[in-house]
Structures are given as C-alpha cells and as structure tokens.
Amino acid sequence: MESLGDLLKRMPGGNNALRQADKLMEDLLADPLVGLLRNKYPELDDDTIRLNMNKIYQCTKEYRNCSNCPGLEACPNDFEGHYTELSCESNGSLIQLNDRKVSCKKLIAKQGENKIRSRIRSFYVDDRALSQGYSADEIVSKDVERMKAVGQLMRYINITKEKGLQQEGLFLTGSFGTGKTFLMCYMLHELAKAGFTGAIVYMPEFVEDLKSLMMEPLKLKETVDLMKETDLLIFDDIGAENLNPWVRDHVLGSILNYRMNRKPTFYTSNYGLDALEQHFSFTNKDGDELHKGQRLMDRVRPYVELVHVTGHNKRGR
Template sequence: MDSLGQLLKQMRGPSFIQRSQEIADELLRDPAVRELRKEHPELEESLLRMNVTRLYQFATDRRHCDRCPGLDRCPNDFQGHYSKLEVEVVNGITELVERKVPCTLQTAKQQEDLIKKRIRSFYVDERALSEGYNEVEIMGKDRNRAPAVNQVFRYIRDVRENGLPNKGLYLYGSFGTGKTFLMSYLLHELAITGHTGVIVYMPDFVEDLKGMLSDNVKLKETVELMKACDLLIFDDIGAENLSPWVRDHVLGSILNYRMNRKPTFYTSNYALDGLERHLSFTNKDGEEGHKGQRLMDRIAPFVDVVHLHGENQRRRQ
C-alpha cells in the first residue's frame, strides 16, 4: 500500500489541500484513531490533523495486523513491527510520538532465534530440536513412557526453581522410544531460561574425531565448547566404535572437567553396566576393564538413571 506521502505527492494546488482534508477526516473516523482519542481525551483535533502522517501509518498498520497474513508476508513497512502512538508532554506541550513496536509473532521469533543461538548440535537431526514441543503430546504418545517423562519434567522444573545441579540424567531404553526427543526437549526448555547447551550424536562424532587428529585447532575448540557449555548431551552413547584415544583423551578429558561442575546427560540403549562393558573395549587394544571403569567413575556418580519404557515410535510412523 502506498504511503500517505506518495498519495499526496501526485496532487498539486487546491486538489492537494482538499484531498489532505478528506484523508484527515477519514482518519478521524477510523476505529483505531477513535480508540486512541478515547484513551487520551486530552488530544485535540488540531493536534491530530497536524500529525496526519503518523495517524495514517498507525491506522494502516493496525488494519494489516488485524488481517495478519503471517510474519513472512507482513505488509507493514517495518516487517514484524507496527506503529504505536504515544502521548507525551514536553515543556508543557502535548505531542504525539510514533514508535515501532514488535508484534507478538516477531517477539516469538526473536525469542526462538535467541534459544537456537544457545544450542549447538553435532550430527543430531535438527528436526528433534526445531519441530516444536507439546507436553500433553509428549506424555500422551505412549503411557508407558510416563514415569520417565515425569522425571525429565521434574528435572526441568527443579532447574528453573533452583538453578543447575551438578548431576545430569542417564536416559536408557529400547530403540525408537523417544530418548533423543526427550533430551532435545529438556535442552530447548532450559535454553529458554538462558542456559547454553550442546547435543552430540556419538557414532558420527567419534568418526569425525579421527579427522580432527590433523586439525588441533578444531579439536581444541570442539572439546573446549563441550567442557564450557551449561548442558552437554551425549546422544546414543554405546553405539560408537571407540578408539583408546577417543575414550581416554577426548571423552575422559571432557568428563573429568565437567564432573562436580556442570551436568552431563546421556541417551543409550545400554543400562550403566552394559555401557561399562562397551567402554572397556576398543578396536585397537581389545578389552581393558580398568579403563572402562575409570570412565564410568566420571559418569555413574553424576547422573540420575532414567529407564524409558515404551513402544518403538519409528515403527508407528
């Protein structure tokens, strides 16, 4: 839609004055302007006519917002924002001040963008982090999951009320029961409160680490990121093909730093004893029980174990 200036620029002489008065009369009858005058009875008509350009933008934005076509197709001059008129008294003179204000859709998008900036994912399907969450749906998908879901909900609530503890969660269960989804939900909800987080899909991460052997800068940055973030999630631990270097120098270093400092979370198909057997075996040195136990000493005491029962959701899709 053309601006008021563009409309009036097409006119000259008497027609300009006449059309300006007609537009001002129309604006004074506009529902949004009438509402403004009702809220501010001190506004005199002469002041409103002096601010006809602001009134035009204000009324036009209000009509667009009333018929909002969505944020991506916002027709307002400043996408995702609308003109708001405020009355101020400066040196005893009443003035009409225009400000651009973000709409609810724009505010929600800004909040979601801020949340995404707090979360880093490595090799995890982005849909698990961005498809949206509904607590009723999470609980209702499979009632067998209720005890585990309640425990995740309780953890989130406790963090909101009391801050981050040193302990994380160890979520284990069968294939396709929603472990990654639940941990992504936890990460998203705690990012809303301002916490940073990293989620790592272990099989792909371990393979990628081999390429970082020749890139010490990237390796150091990755490890430091995992050490420093508020919440770290190792997704599908136990499914990776371990080497002694990854187990002892990468995982060991990260977990040694985080224990007693920041919570670490895990999803796995193994219970803790099964994970210890897995961590005791590497493709190079075979079984080394003491090294697996050493790593478990940095995992088991610092998690609450959550057994996720339920049906394979992938087969139901």
Template sequence: MDSLGQILAGMKNNNLLRRSEQLKAELLNDPLVLELRAQHPELDEEQLIRDMAKLYQYVNDSRHCAKCPGLDQCPNDFPGHFTKLTVENNTLGPQIVARQVPCSRQLQRENELSIQKKIRSFYVDERALQEGYDEVEILTKDRVRAPAVTQVLRYISATEEGGLQPRGLYLEGNFGTGKTFLMCYLLHKLAKSGYSGVIVYMPEFVEDLKSMLQDSQKLKETVEVMKQADLLIFDDIGAENLNPWVRDHVMGSILNYRMNRKPTFYTSNYSLEALEQHLSFTSKDGEERYKGQRLMDRIAPFVDVVTVTGSNKRGKRS
C-alpha cells in the first residue's frame, strides 16, 4: 500500500499536471503568441511547448509593460527591461531566442544618469542641474531676456557643431534674472554631446578653500577637476569675500591653465570693469590694482559678454 506521503505527492503531481495543461492551452492561445506564430509559421507546436518558459516570460513582461506603473515600481523580473523574442535558424532548425531589452523609460533614465555624471557642482543647488528644460519656455518666459537666451543657444549650437569654442561667456545682470539657470541649461545640453562640466558657486567655494589649507590633497584634486573640465562656470563671481591667496594662487592657477585651452564661463552682478575693481581689493591687503588687472587679463579676453535683463525670478521658475 502506498504511504500517505506518496498519495499526497501523487495528488500534487496530478494537480500540477492539470494546471500545466491549462497554462499551456492559455499560453498557446494568447494573442501575443498567436501573433508570433503568424509571423513565424516555421515554428511548430512542439517547438513552442519546449520554449514555454520563454513564452510565459514574454507574455508576462508584455502585460506588465502595457500597464506600466513606472520604472521604480516595475514588476518585471529584470526591472526596466522586457523580454524580446526573436527566431533564429541554425542546424537544429528555427530556435526561439529570448533577450532582456531595456524599455524606453529605462533608456531615458540611463541617458539622464550619463548626463548627470558629466556634470559636477560645487555648492550649487543640484535641483538647478536636474530639472527639465524646455527651449520654448526658456525663450518665451521673459521676452526681455530673449537676446541673452539667443546668444546662449547660439553658443550651444556652435559647440555641438564645431567642438569646444576658444572663448566662454560672461553673463552679467541684476539679481534673479536667470543667469545661473541659463548656465545650468548650457551644461545640461552640452553634456548630452559628451562634454564634461563643472559649476562653482563662488561665495561658498572661497569660504571652503580656507579649510582646504589643511588638506593639500583635497585642494589639489579640486583645482585639477576645474582645470580639466571641458566647461567651467564660476557662478556669482564678485559676491565672494576675496583674499590674496585665493585670487593669485587658486583662481590664477586655474585660469592660467585654461586660457587658450578650454572655455570658462561666469555669471555676475558686476560688469567686467566693476569686477576688475572687486578683484583688485582683498580683505587682507586692501587695494592691489596690478593683481586685479593680472587676473582680469585671464578673464576678459577669453569671454563674450552677455547682458541678461528681465524681472527678478527668485522664488519662481526661471
């Protein structure tokens, strides 16, 4: 007499067999499988039954994708990917091949991550670098600044078509007119073309440099990042509390290396003339006009001035 365990096992196997037959019938008559069979009449039912696991994965993934809950809640076994079936012929005849393929949302996220990896920021709000950009909105949001926006867009196009330009841009204008926003847009746009970029908020950067005096390796690495980036932006230059060491040894070193190599960009509330006055005065040594002029010789000849006018958009979307 069979043991209870054997009887239970037999019952389980019988249930499993019935469920397997039901699943097979449902799967072979699924619209997606019927479509596959219509496209590849060389596939016989025996071949399909042998590859039921692939068919099941294919149908299951397709159903999930049709009701996509979003990339973060993707229910597929390989999130952000779906099963794609192809039929390939070899010496054994037609074979069903299953591959995991990234969906459009996954590709978009990978593209966004690759762009973000191209851009580094020092003390600049990351949201300014990550928000979506709409060129029509940028042009029409404040028509008064349209000439400045046009200049920036032309610069981007010139770089996309002809490579890194010999000169950068100097965006001057009042508070809140969108200068930083436009430079973040430039970085974001050119990162898509493969260019690396760094944006530095000058007031906080200068303050943090004081602590780097005790960490020469960190200072060296930071300066090297700024020297080597394809695109370097000094944001809000002129608002920092300058000292001779920062001006002459840090800024001077970075700009001396970059001139005639890679473009540098600036946003400021100062004109170039007013910036020279600012750079000529330090909290430690007072006015040193020669040293201010020396640094300006590494700025003014290597930028085109863009005057950004318009209303103050602080607290609003730029």
C-alpha cells in the first residue's frame, strides 16, 4: 500500500501541499509555545506532533488571540469565549494528544455576572442601573457629602452577608438626584453576589400599570406574589405615585403585611416618614383617610432604618 506522501506527490499540486505541511511542521517545532508543551509532556515526539498538527496549530493560534484579547464580543476564536487546551496521554508506545475547549476568564466572569443578574428583577427601572457594574471605591468617593449614608448602607450589606436576611430594611430619603436609587441598586448587586434574590419597583409607573392588571388577575397575583417572596424588595421613589384606595389597601398593604417580620423591605423617597404618612392618608377618590395612612405606615416605620442621603443633584452630569 502506497503512503499518503507518495499519493500526494502523484496528485496535481501534491508536492506543493507536502512542502506546505513540512513548513508548518518546521514552524510548529520552532514555536516557543510548542516548546513549553513538550517540556510539560516530554513523551510528545515529532511523529505525534505531525499527526496532531491541526490541534497544536489551533491551540497556539487561540493562545495568542487570548494574549491580545479584543474583548468577549469580538473574540476571534472559533468558539467564542473559549480556547483549546491540550493534554498528552501515553500507554506504552502509544501516545495520544487530547484537546478540549476551556472557558476563558472573561466568559466565566460574564456568566457569573449573568447569574447574579438573574437573581434581580426590575419593574419599570432602567436595567442599566443594575448592569453597569459598581465598585465600593466609586460608591464612597462619588460624593463625599453622602458619606454617612454610604456608611449605613455598607454596614447593612456586611451584616446581611454575615448573619443573613434582616427583618429591618432601609428607608433612603433625600432631595432629587442624590443617588438614592443608585445606592439601592448597589446593595441589590452586592447581596445578589451573596445569593439573595431581589426586586426593585419604580412606584409611579407600577401604580399606573396596576390599573390594567386589575383585568388580568393571574398576572396580578404572579406580580404580587413575587414581591412578597423575593428576599429584598425595593420600592423606588415611593410617594411620587398617584394612589387610589385599592392600590394602597389591597396591593401595597397586602405586600407589606406579608413581608413584615419575614423579609426586609427598602424604600427611596423624596419624603420623610411623616410626610409619607400624609401622602398615604389621601387619595383622589376618598380624600383624607388618616387611619388608612397610619395603618400602612405601621407596616413601614417599625421595619426600616432611616438613612438621610445628602449631596448634590447628579442627574444630567
């Protein structure tokens, strides 16, 4: 039986193909990366390298791509976010070179971030507030005027990580644009990394959409149940919504009644606690109902630590 080399020589262009193969083999043997591979596996001889030129070439090419990584979205490797790893096995005179695809650090980090993000639900809040990424240094240094509030937030995060869910949440109050939502999203992100689930709800739009959900009882129940059961629930910009008695007493009241003494609830607001009680006491339909506002605040006030967020307005910067 004639050899593959003899067969190639008799084919048109066969000699050229052989020369190219010889040149590739010569380049691979001289490649420092192949030298490192042979140091790791001394049994890897020239014949085995020749039989596995494609695998070895793929490995060296992808290694260099990763060394000059242009980013996960522009990954030049055949399998995005992966590189080829080689290992050698010998059984007597039989030497086998194995290849496998391995996830790169950037892909692993992205998958980890997606896993964290999957623990957080947002209702009517811009997802960029949750996906932009955070650093503790940025939180501390962005506005020194809110340092005290940041300290309270950091303590709360650390206690929850150490001791688990607290019964008490946080009530962040302050002027427009001081970063209350930003701080709450940071807390959600940090505690999601520790395994907790969370949801953040922008109250003005949520209340408006509840009116249409009245016609979809199953969807309404699913939404309310999620807010009852999630580990961390944030009502963002509470007090800016136009309340009606049904939303106040049967939706918001039901959620807060379930969560108190079970799971912490968090709030951001331009109102303080007393002003929020006045807001809850008035609806466009029934006017002033002081006892209704007091009853709802009995499910808020005892279960939060008040955090005053001071500083300058950061919107539009």
